[in-house]
Amino acid sequence: MSTMTLQEAADQLGVHYMTVYRYVRLGRLPARKVGxxxxxxxxxxxxxxRGHDRSVRPKHSADWAKRLEARLLEGDEAGAWGVVEGALASGSTPAExxxxxxxxxxxxxxxxxxxxxLSVAEEHLSTSVVLRLIGRLGPRxxxxxxxxGRVVVTTPPGERHFIPSLMVSDFLRGAGFEVIDLGAxxxxxxxxxxxEGLDGLVAVCISSTRVNAERAVRRVVKAANKAAPDVPVLLGGASIQDADHASTLGADGYAKDAPGAVEVLLELVSG
Incomplete structure (x- = not known):
């Protein structure tokens, strides 16, 4: 037998069909919808x-991530949120x-x-579900x-990926900053x-993931420096290699990821 239906799987386990369906929605049982x-x-x-009792609460975040990825690729928002809730119930924080x-x-x-x-459609479908998950997690x-202090989080012109900037914004809010997130x-x-003229501004954070975006990034850094000369500009994202790279683009600082941005800004306001 190459594959089996949920009912056949339920029969094999000796449980109700809806129990197996719930396993799929929670990411405990991998499945794909065909026709x-x-x-x-x-x-x-x-x-x-074999791991029936142990599979409810994976020990490693990688296990949860794999379950979440499977639900994202199916466009299964309810199932993806079920995975998130399971991880939260296991002790993970929203930041984790x-x-x-x-x-x-x-x-x-x-x-x-x-x-x-994967197709472009599958990638976009995953992104749309993640955006809704972030919308539900953000208030936490x-x-x-x-x-x-206030922090402006932005992206360069042409940047289409703004999930990283959304996560940075939430991390900064969790650290006590007021965030103005300008999106993609x-x-x-x-x-x-x-x-320009924004009261209480302590930093401008720029997230860049697009390859060959250096010209656009330089323009954004220059514009931020001109609008608020005394406010530091931080760079981060997949297209920014390290602190030296950020410096060559005119930035005052570099953060590898969202936790790194929090660390840099907390040092900034405390110093």
Missing amino acids: GTWEVDPSDLESLR IYTGLIGPAMASVGERWHAGE FARKGRTK DVPVEALSGIV
Whole structure:
């Protein structure tokens, strides 16, 4: 038998059909929908059977990330959120969901798309589900109390990927900063208009993932420096190699990822 239906899988396990369906939605049992019917690999079912009790709470974030990736590629928002809820119930924080689940899952999707394993439609479908997950997780980063200052988070013109900037924004909110997130593909003039004269501004963070975007990044850094000469500009993202690279583009600092951005800004405001 090459594959089996959910009902056949339920019969094998001796459980109700809806129980197996829930396993699929929670990412416990890998499955793919073919012609409107879920299909299960018998080897995956056997793995579930052998580790039935242990599979509810994976020990490693990589396991959760794989489960999440499977739900993203199916466009299964409810199932993806079920994976997130499972990880939260296991003790993961919202920040760890971003760095240990969503980040790795989307990185894998991107790599598989570049390798030709996934279609553009599958990549876009995964992105749309992740955006909704972030929308639900974002409020959990909200923090009461006095703000540590305002931070503008933006991207260069032509940048289409703004999931990294969304995650940076939430991390900064969780650290006590007030964030103005401008989203993707931000015109330089728009950034200047926001930054100029903004009270309490402590930094401008620019996220860049697009290859060959150095010219656009330099324009954004220059515009931010002109609009707010005394405000430091930080660079990060997949297209920024390291601190030296960020410096050559005119930036005052570099952050490898969202936790790194928090670390740099906390040092900035405390110093």
